[in-house]
Amino acid sequence: MKNKIKIYRAKFELTQAQLANLIQVSRQSINAIEKAKYVPSTILALKLASVFEVKVEDLFELEEYD
């Protein structure tokens, strides 16, 4: 699954640590999600979408092998 967290984070001028604080997760989580090493839970995906004021589908995108 691809995601645009890094792009939105840059747009909102947030560091990984700030974003992590906003949604109450560790910085490791944000880092791993951005690198597509970890697919977050629905709850976390919804929280991320709400921070960036977009829909979950705007942040995450399925790939062919998913």
Add this chain to the structure above:
Amino acid sequence: MKTYLFPSVYQKLGFALFILALLLLTGVLLFDWELSFLTVKVWALWDIEFLADSQYFTFIENNIIDEIILLLFILGLLFSGFSKQKNEDEYIAKTRLSSLLSAVLINYVLLVLGSFFLYGLAFYYFVLFALLGVLLIYNLKFHLNIYVQQKVLQDEE
């Protein structure tokens, strides 16, 4: 999903208990500590001594240092491995779970290898190690993974 973890202060306590157990084990194995004051009457559900009949539901004399060391190892490894991290979240829970899975797999692969290649007393010592194998390997994997994740973050700064 609610999973039970010990409060985060238990992690340091766990490491301390583990080190204490290691020191006691070293003392008993390498320096032949007698610790005769720990020889006490204990209640045995079942006792099989070398060249003697089995005994059930009875009191026997036993030095309880080995029980104490095992208890310290188990508590130490449980506390250090299953306490909340400072920033416990779902990614750390996933790291925890995958470390536990690897630990179970590695432990039983080692046990199979041990059963084919170790004999006599060597196998007996190995089985003693295997008592704690899953917890030991899990702790190593989990703490190494957390360390690597933090190192990656620091390197990116």
